[in-house]
Amino acid sequence: MRYIIQPGQATMSRQPPSQLAEAADPLTDTAKSAMSHNSPSISQSPTPPSQSLPSGANAAPLISSSVVETLDRSLAQWQAQITLAYSQAAAQELAEQLQLVALLNDSLQQREARLDAQRQALEQASANMLQQQSRTQRQRRAIAQTMRAQRAEWMLERELLRQKADELTQPTRMPHVDAPRPDGTSEANDSTYLKLELQEVRAELSRTQQDLQETTLLLQELEQSQTTQLIERNELSDAPHRYSPTDSEARVAELEARLMSAEQELSDLKDQNFDLASQVAKHQVLSSGHSPHINFDASTLSWEERKQLFLRQLEDESAENDCNGSTADAEQAATERLEMKKVIQATQVEIDRRDAEIAELQSIIQQQSDTRQGVAIGAAAFAQAFDNDEIIQQERQKLIEIQHQWEEKLRQAEIDVSLERAKLARERTQLEQELASTPREKTVNETSPMEGRTRKWLEHLGLREENRNAT
Helix, strand or coil: CCCCCCHHHCCHHHCCHHHHHHHHHHHHHHHHHHHHHHHHHHHCCCCCHHHHHHHHHHHHHHHHHHHHHHHHHHHHHHHHHHHHHHHHHHHHHHHHHHHHHHHHHHHHHHHHHHHHHHHHHHHHHHHHHHHHHHHHHHHHHHHHHHHHHHHHHHHHHHHHHHHHHHHHCCCCCHHHHHCCCCCCHHHHHHHHHHHHHHHHHHHHHHHHHHHHHHHHHHHHHHHHHHHHHHHHHHHHHHHHHHCCHHHHHHHHHHHHHHHHHHHHHHHHHHHHHHHHHHHHHHHHHHHHCCCCCCCCCCCCCCHHHHHHHHHHHHHHHHHHHHHHCCHHHHHHHHHHHHHHHHHHHHHHHHHHHHHHHHHHHHHHHHHHHHHHHHHHHHHHHHHHHHHHCHHHHHHHHHHHHHHHHHHHHHHHHHHHHHHHHHHHHHHHHHHHHHHHHHHHHHHHHHHCHHHHHHHHHHHHHCCCHHHHHHC
16 A cells, blocks of 8 residues: 655655654654554464464465555645644745844834935935025125126225315416406415315225225135035035944943943942941940930931031031130130141032033033934935036136136235325325425415416416517
8 A cells, every 4th residue: 555645745855854854754763663562462462383474374374464554644744733833834935034124114114214314404405405505605795796886986085185185286277367356365275275185185085995895894704615515525524434334433431431430439428428427426436425316327317417427517616615615625626627627618519520520521421422422424425416416516617717706806916906096195195295385385375466376367378487588
């Protein structure tokens, strides 16, 4: 008889050899027991040799049928065990795969969250860059308008000053000839007018210099803003190098070590304070002769409570010494109290300083842990995004070109202002010379008014005194 295993049960090769051997052991043991159980019946038969053939022929089918039944049961058990082991292995593998899928899903969600945060940060940085660009453009337009307006004002003022100078430097003044005044009031008016003109020219020159200074300040502010932008970009690009994970971990480890040492020192100081306070209390109890009911257990009283108890005890001791003791004992007790108060105050100052240092170290560690996770990655992403963005590169190039243009305009404006300053200086010199010559003419006219007028008429008509004397 042949036994065929179904296709659904043909996966027993996946099980380890040990399980197959364990599953096959009951079959072997059952067959052996069946053979041993049936074999005595054959060997103990009292039939003669002539009758052994029929009995052997009848016993063979019985033995084979029992062996077959035993094999069938063992094979069924074996198949059930194989199926159970396979189903358990498949269930375990499926659970592991589901757990792996859940882990991958969580990792994917975390990466998506980080990418969303980075995208939002990039959008915020782009918005800030656009705002900075718009502010720079507005400043550039305002500076250009201011420069154009100032240039137009300078040109107009220069023309006005030139016209006034031409009017003032005419060789003859017909009104003075037509209506001469013997008292010399016209010359005084001219002198006053020239002085006023000189003051106006000086005020105009000061205003021009102020405008130039304001323009220079605006250009300096523009250059400073551009420099600040470049510095920020460099900081963003250098942030990954500054905030490298290795340096951050080393810094955090160092800060944690310092924090642990500070906490250890603080605990030592508290123990020393407690021992010192206990010794002081015992000393004062022995010196006073009575035992106050004060518990100095560190587990029940805090440092503030112990300090208040010590101070209260010192005050009580001082009051008792003042009432009962002599002056020397009172002074000695007061000195000891002062020393103890100083020790307590110094200890309190040291404890406060240690607490502040511990708080500072904890805040630094927290900041380092926060920046190590966010700043290094975010700064590297920002710098790479800024460097790879074509629009930002174009804007950088435009800013550099605009800076060169404004530098050229500033140099040209300085040259123009220098030329205007030289012209104003020459005009001022001419006005001062005219002002200096006006008093001399006034004195000449006051000495001989008729002679001066006659001489002016003769000079105007082309008849000089020398020609008249010659005739």
